Amino acid sequence: MKILVSIKRVVDYQIRPRPTxxxxxxxxxxxxxxxxxxxxxxxxxxxxxxxxxxASEVVVVAVGTAANQDVLRHALAMGADRAILIxxxxxxxxxxxxxxxxxxxxxxxxxxxxxxxxxxxxxxAETAQMLAGLLNWSQATFASNIQLADGxxxxxxxxxxxxxxxxxxxxxxxxxxxxxxxxRFIKLPALMMAKKKPIETxxxxxxxxxxxxxxxxxxxxxxxxKPGKILNxxxxxxxxxxxxxxxx
Amino acid sequence: MxxxxxxxxxxxxxxxxxxxxxxxxxxxxxxxxxxxxxxDVAGIASEATKIEGLSKVLHADGPAYAHGLAExxxxxxxxxxxxxxxxxxxATSFGKNVLPRAAALLDVAMVSEVIQIINAxxxxxxxxxxxxxxxxxAPAGLRILTIRPTVFEAVxxxxxxxxxxxxxxxxxxxxxxxxxxDLVELDRPELATARVVISGGRSLGSAEGFKATLxxxxxxxxxxxxxTRAAVDAGMAPNDSQxxxxxxxxxxxxxxxxxxxxxxxxxxxxxxxxxxVAVNIDADAPIFQVADYGLVADLFTxxxxxxxxxxx
Numbered sequence: 359m360k361i362l363v364s365i366k367r368v369v370d371y372q373i374r375p376r377p378t379x380x381x382x383x384x385x386x387x388x389x390x391x392x393x394x395x396x397x398x399x400x401x402x403x404x405x406x407x408x409x410x411x412x413a414s415e416v417v418v419v420a421v422g423t424a425a426n427q428d429v430l431r432h433a434l435a436m437g438a439d440r441a442i443l444i445x446x447x448x449x450x451x452x453x454x455x456x457x458x459x460x461x462x463x464x465x466x467x468x469x470x471x472x473x474x475x476x477x478x479x480x481x482x483a484e485t486a487q488m489l490a491g492l493l494n495w496s497q498a499t500f501a502s503n504i505q506l507a508d509g510x511x512x513x514x515x516x517x518x519x520x521x522x523x524x525x526x527x528x529x530x531x532x533x534x535x536x537x538x539x540x541x542r543f544i545k546l547p548a549l550m551m552a553k554k555k556p557i558e559t560x561x562x563x564x565x566x567x568x569x570x571x572x573x574x575x576x577x578x579x580x581x582x583x584k585p586g587k588i589l590n591x592x593x594x595x596x597x598x599x600x601x602x603x604x605x606x
Numbered sequence: 607m608x609x610x611x612x613x614x615x616x617x618x619x620x621x622x623x624x625x626x627x628x629x630x631x632x633x634x635x636x637x638x639x640x641x642x643x644x645x646d647v648a649g650i651a652s653e654a655t656k657i658e659g660l661s662k663v664l665h666a667d668g669p670a671y672a673h674g675l676a677e678x679x680x681x682x683x684x685x686x687x688x689x690x691x692x693x694x695x696x697a698t699s700f701g702k703n704v705l706p707r708a709a710a711l712l713d714v715a716m717v718s719e720v721i722q723i724i725n726a727x728x729x730x731x732x733x734x735x736x737x738x739x740x741x742x743x744a745p746a747g748l749r750i751l752t753i754r755p756t757v758f759e760a761v762x763x764x765x766x767x768x769x770x771x772x773x774x775x776x777x778x779x780x781x782x783x784x785x786x787x788d789l790v791e792l793d794r795p796e797l798a799t800a801r802v803v804i805s806g807g808r809s810l811g812s813a814e815g816f817k818a819t820l821x822x823x824x825x826x827x828x829x830x831x832x833x834t835r836a837a838v839d840a841g842m843a844p845n846d847s848q849x850x851x852x853x854x855x856x857x858x859x860x861x862x863x864x865x866x867x868x869x870x871x872x873x874x875x876x877x878x879x880x881x882x883v884a885v886n887i888d889a890d891a892p893i894f895q896v897a898d899y900g901l902v903a904d905l906f907t908x909x910x911x912x913x914x915x916x917x918x
Contacts, residue, residue, distance in 0.1 A: 384733070586882075
């Protein structure tokens, strides 16, 4: 069984994002970038399925600029077998990404596509569902448990107020939640080994993909909270919270 | 043209989040229709005609719609889309699951988690866990939106008089089978919807220390317990208690952070809270920049004092 894992390179979760001077984008120059944390769960999930003997090959794919080599290398060090970069001139929106992934899925014919439930930059949570629709495959979003057997995937999904279990016909697209697993810590030997694994680069122009896009008018920080007060003791705090009517 | 809102049902009927989506839809300045799908839900569809602000309720019934599976629902949405200028649902786990699939099939660049409607094509949506707001324009033609239900006040469940129209169901695709659903009955409030959340950072020291320190105060406050990513990574708190950009985004009336430094990813997940309190021994901790009230003090002294004060 082959698993394709889609990953995205995003501003590291520890960094506070800032708008660029022209207010049309988020500042990405000289900012630490990392693999999208939920995508890291997806890579971990795929590698564990391979280690369990359920999957035979794990292929990671990223859609974006040449800089994505570093997150692909990270996924290879985690245990993915090979990597594909669909190289675009800039970061693309979800529908465009889904169409490139559709093209790669049609070429690679995996049994399963895994990806994070959302990317922590645009927070759109759209690409996996869009890809499933374009391929006319089954889908499960926000997965916290995945079991594969007899050509089906049994998936526990995180839903509002609880969990739901669904059984999917393969091939399928599954987006994963934080609760699926804890991604492994990459040790130096794994990093060295990953340097020998192949990364194939495919120019975006090789695929005849076009998709409508949203026009960005403004990227801005939300209105600031009113300035806070430093209090001296618990008595003052309780009085303040009662005055705000958030404590009885 | 009109705007179509996709209803989400639970055991009580139409969810309040759907009525928030109707409020948002009405801001587009066109007639608003509601699509009610499910298995044997004629009663709910007829009840829905009373919802404020609707001119028509469309009702499609069948076992294929029983559990809101995206694979079964999207063919119906694709079929209906030709008659509408916009498809809208609340950004719940249901709306987020279904609408992007429909958007791809309709070749529409959708706008997710809208928090403000500026005009019929211009919307504000949060990015980076609310650290950034983006104002975006959707291309001309069909618009597909999910809206954040907490920022649009739900319309009234009664008082309206919409027409009711029955549609032919599109049927079962057989791709996905629903197995079961477990809604959690917690002995304390759920993190995402709790009125009060108290959370702790790595300075609580250990899993035992974390629990022993925060639980008694949570009991007094009727609060959910959250944790920073660092505390979760250190094994002090369970995975699902992580508050922040990569965990649960919370918006309680009262958020109290104990020994939390205020990393960007954590702050991103709490900034819609009404009142934020920070207790940290380090006066320079970034959490104090977003807190409404701060105490520069040791959490291990503050927490028992707070408990005592609240019990008194």
